[in-house]
Amino acid sequence: MKRGGAARRSWGGVRKQLFRLDVSRPALVGEPALRSELLSADQMEHYGVVLANRHRASERTLANALLARLADNEAMLAQASERLTQAVGAGHRITPAAEWLLDNDYLIEEQIRTAQRDLPKGYSRELPRLLDGPSAKLPRVYDIALETITHGDARVDGESLRRFVAAYQTVTPLKLGELWAIPIMLRLGLIENLRRVAVRVMEAWNDRNLAGLWADRMTMIAESDPKSVVLAVADMARSNPPMTSSFVAELTRRLQGQGPALALALTWIEQTLSESGLGIERLVQLEAQQQAADQVTIGNSIGSLRMLTSMDWRTFVESMSHVEQALRRDPSGVYAAMDFVTRDHYRHVVESLARRSTRSECEVARAAIDLAGGSAHSAARDTADDTAQRAVRSHVGYYLVDQGLAALERRVDARDTAVTALKRLAQRAPLTLYLGSIVVLLALLAQPLLQAVLRHGWQGWQGLVWALIAVPVILISSQLAISLVNWLVSIVVLPHMLPRLDFSKGLPPQVRTLVVIPAMLTRAQDVDALADALEVRFLANRDAHLHFALLTDFADAPSEVLESDAALLLQARQRIDALNASHPDDQADRFFLLHRPRRWNAADKLWMGYERKRGKLAELNGLLRGAGPARFLLIVGRTEVLSEVKYVITLDTDTQLPRASSSAPWRIRSIALWLTPPRSASSRATPFSSRASASACPARRARSMRNCSAATPASTPTRAPCPTSIRICSAKARSSARAFTTSMPSSRPPTAAFPKTASSATIWWRAASRARA
Template identity: 55%
Template sequence: LVLVLADMARANPPMSGAFLAELTRHLQGQSPHFAFANSWLEHRLSEQGLTTERLVLAEGQAQAADQVSMGNSITSLRFLGANDWRAFVERHSQVERILREDPVGVYAQMDFTTRDRYRHVVEEVAKRSRQSEYDVARDAIQLAQAVAAERPDDRTAHVGYYLIDRGRVALERSQQMRVNPRTLADRLGRRFPLFFYLCGVFLVTVGATDLFLRAASWQGARSWSLVLLIPALLCATHLGVGVVNWLATLFVAPRPLPKMDFSEGIPPDHRTMVVVPTMLSRAEGVAELLEGLEVRFLANRDVQLHFGLLTDFEDAPRETMPADEELVRLAKEGVEQLNAKYAKHRPDAFFLFHRPRRWNAQEGIWMGYERKRGKLAELNALVRGGARDRFSQVVGDTSVLPDVRYVITLDTDTQLPRDSAREMVGTMAHPLNRPVLDRQRRRVVEGYGILQPRVGVSLPSAQRSWFVRLFAGDAGIDPYTRVVSDVYQDLFGEGSFVGKGIYDVDAFEQSCGGFPENAILSHDLLESAHARSALLSDVELYEDYPSRYPTDVSRRHRWMRGDWQIAWWLLPWVPRLAAGRVENPISALSWWKIFDNLRRSLVPIAMLVLLLTGWLLSGPQVGTAATVFVLAVVGTVPLLSALSDLPRKPRDLPLMAHMRVTAGALGKQAEQFLFTLLFLPYDAYISFDAIARTLVRVLWT
């Protein structure tokens, strides 16, 4: 013991209260031999004017105080975690109280995300002007009230028009907001987005083409410059569009569409029909269709949502085939059973709309009129009181059809996640999104007639093959990503319709009801151009991805044929049903979208022609230059995209994990790069075949 005390005295440990209290507790009640240690301890404490009793008492009081403090802290943290801070902020915000004076009463009915966006805009304008947030909000309300007094139903009577729409310029002027170069550039970009976008594409395209032609000339191919010019220019457009799109995703923040809060239920005046346009081909397929319809219903239960199958038979040489009657019977009985199963709560939830075959003289076959486009057009006519004779079977309570305002159209394999239909309807119902139709040009000019949610890959299909894992992207539900970037939506305020989304029945029918018959295979882009579509980036649907390369090629072949069929819409005059030719009503942006699709289908052909011309006709030096050029065109943007993620590490993600994710993305881009190069000849053949078939059919046969 003496030796232990000697070592302790020599080490001169700090005499903290916790140490001394614990040491004293262990020494108490021990053998008398430990009295020597107690004496040493008392001696050390007396040098500081303390005693063990006073020290133990003080330490006990300190620990008790710490326990109370920690308990209070934990209770406070629990309160902070359980408290609804959204409601707290809105209860105490002066800006919130002012904005709730919206003359059309829409602001209070919007969801929190949209209201929060409005408040942030008020904050942003106030920071860059001499006004307070209170004054900015008050002036925005006054601008809306001035319009509401004369045109209460106009979209400009809503306060949001002056915060996130075209009226913001008027609000900024009224606040005498300071205009710096960045603000001026932003205003010019928002006012003339297509001009600056195309200028960027033009500069990159011309620059890349010039570099290649100079390199080819240095290698002695000056006489081949004109031959190389056109394929090089087409290849360079691929690089130009890719680089400009990549820059846009870096510098232009995604802006979600404003949305109404329908979390408690969809109002009766926004009744919606969810339909699956499909074919009745086999009994097992009918059962799968009915099961999918029920799953969508269970995930999106609302009294104002109805679910239906919009069906045709497969093409046939005769009007009726032996299996037709049985297929219709199965579909009819299945829908009736679903209505009976949920009759206690929703007797009118499920529908079947089935069309008979009609003779198509041009195709020489019995088929559903205009396929999917015809299905939707005749459904629109049915819900507006007509076209009953176009359907051989209508199962369900048809009394609700006249009240249907929106239609959500899905493919057979499209999943409709929980409450996503309600989110889509809530976005469509917002006054800034409601379509405004130019009746003379038969085109939506403000708001949107169609909303296209983003489409992801369903989890079951994502692991079916190496091809899916390589090209389908991340599968499943991402709970952390609410809004994604889309170049067209972020820059131009418009998206592109891909056949799965929600549309306003009246706006869609009035703007898209005059397309010519037997002339349009791919109608989505034209419908998007006439009805004006937007990307609903914070709502995601899921569908299967082609598991094999031939399946994907077949799909792309069909898309390219459809793109070249609507090439007429690049001309000043376009065909219209029962009207011959009329002036082309589409916007410059829609014109560019059609042109860009045609350009994209020509790029594989141009790459192959450039390589063949360089190697076979101009010699190995020019062939090498052409190869390097094609490699740069294919690989530059994927490489930039992967590397740009490297410095953008999420705050909560460890560095090594972020490096692994980035390396994985880079490796995936490299695999896609090699795959594209290996299959370039076949892709060029598929593109040429699709273009040639379409031009022959459109121009001659």
């Protein structure tokens, strides 16, 4: 008995080494993993219809419980990771499911941060919520995500998800916000599932650890005093241990076959389990099955989280959206050819109008299509109206982002909010609103001075004092008021985007583009540098319908020809020929050299390139319009393809052409759209009057085209621009001469198309068919 007492004292020391997970909160206990009957893709498609008929949703706004649950899941998963790390450090054996959790801890943390970023506080409040069921008061789309996870054992498959959501929408179409929320809700559901399995893994580890401690105590007593084992079994019976599969399986593994003395403990467990109709073998089997199921669930959850990151959700949302399907019936046929950003902008307008009216998003989209279709039919009946205007009105975008928006708002009975009313006021009277805001702020800032004047009077010498004080106060207050208004306008008034075509797969033949670099040939090193830079631009922007050219002059000289001219020209020709040989194209040459001779300038009394850079662009314009090569001294490259060039991108020698920007620069994608064609400065007709923002080109060490946006008519490189707020409030999208220059008909001099202060990054457009006509 003395040795038994020592064994009991050693048991007390071992007991203190037990790592227990705090699962005292009821929400963390008894939550099974998201597992149910596994369904195939066909079965999920059928189940989508069943689920849609079962759901009853409301638009009522409720508090966001998902973010709080996500924070709770984050804390629990972090605690589980810490406990498992301690267990591994202490030499304890952990299950394969626990190893999955530890090995992918970094991924789980990253996915939690992504979920927190993608789910702002007010986002889920706009989603329809369920009125009943297990997910009552939670977003409807969250329950759809949980059902997807539950019936796939946390394995999310893209094709099965598409069929499931499509079948659901045959009964109840989902809102655009719900479709975009699907990846967010799937991520939240998978994190929830990981948390539930983690709690189950930790509870099982605690039970196995407890079984191991009892097994150690009994083994210790059996070795020293076998007769005292019965006392240890009695102690275990009095402690009421959990008869879980984890506890029983671990205790059986540790005691079975260790001797007759320890068989007493297994006999007691068998008798205790018999009261519930179970046996040791059955619980051991259940534990093995549970461990395998936990491992599969965690593995599927981790794999699905990776899939969510790699899946193209833009394509998914557009393929599932009923609004997108309605807008693609655009009578003009333009909508389907636009890029994703433009289409998404149109859909956001539909979403906003639906929130301001009693109509659904699909009904708003169909109303816009009906208006556009009415304009198309009207154009067919009434040929007296302007054909271009009628064609523009047949585009659904005219009623979503342009002048037809008011008609669409009346059609769907959209309510005016304070924000929309203020926007309309700013559009109708921008200058009045701008100056009025400055006057109101000035009055508020100068109010103390006015009160002092009224209190002390304006007579005699006091009036002179107040006048001397008022002048600087009013000047300072006016400057402060103007700065505040400009700052507020820059924050409140968002820039309007121009619609753009989708050139993500490359430039189509009808928008063949030429990238030209105006330069001067002065030294051999400069020629090599120009050729190398031209090749770099090509390598970063490979396209079958994109060509590159050096548009060069000789340096100014006192005579028409210098001795060094021939060598420089020969070197330039050889470099361009070498580039065409290195990067051959069966259809046309990729690289060109267009070199002009010197001409006498009577004003400067020098031989120089005519009109310098402006003259280069004007004479290139004439060459592209079929005027012939007479104005150029040397042309390298097969020029037949130049007759098909529609756009020219002009870059300075130090201006970069960003990678793949030629296939998707917004200037070309916007100007190629017939809704927003470029026009001459004398033209006032604006077929599609989308607004465009204006911003200056920031100074960079390495200049890039992506940093430059179209200058407004009031802003030039040689003239100070007007205040930013005035430009934002009042400037409509007129294609300025600095950003888009239209080639004039052949009866007009080519140089008339180019301002004397042409910008360094210019895209100009040639109406080839008109010019040839």
